[in-house]
Amino acid sequence: MTEISPQLLKGPLDGALLLVISQSETYGYEITEKLEQLGFLSIAAGTIYPILQKLEREKMIQGEMRKSQEGPKRKYFTITTAGQNRLKTFLADWQALTQAMQNLIKEVSK
Secondary structure (H helix, E strand, O other): OOOOHHHOOOOOHHHHHHHHHOOEEEEHHHHHHHHHOOOOOOOHHHHHHHHHHHHHOOOOOOEEEEOOOOOOEEEEEEEHHHHHHHHHHHHHHHHHHHHHHHHHHHHHHO
C-alpha cells in the first residue's frame, strides 16, 4: 500500500475522523487503528488527538470518559447533529473535488 502524503491529508482528515465516528461510538486509538487498516498509514496518533479536541470544541463530536476493561479510562466519541451536517458537506465537497481532479488528469493525459 502506498503511503499518503501528510500534506495531502491535512484538509480531509477532519472529514475522515467524522466519517469513522459516524459509524459507531469509538475512541482515539481505535480510530487510528481503523484508519491504518484502510490505508492511512502516515497518520500518527499524535495527529489524531488534536483534531479530536478541535472537533469536540466545535461541537462536531461529543466525548465521554469511561472506564475501560483493558486499562485506564478512555474518552469515547459520538458524532453530533452538527457533525453529521458537516460530514454531509464534506462528502459532497470531496465528491466534487475528486471528480474535478479525475477530469483534469484525464484531460492532461490525452
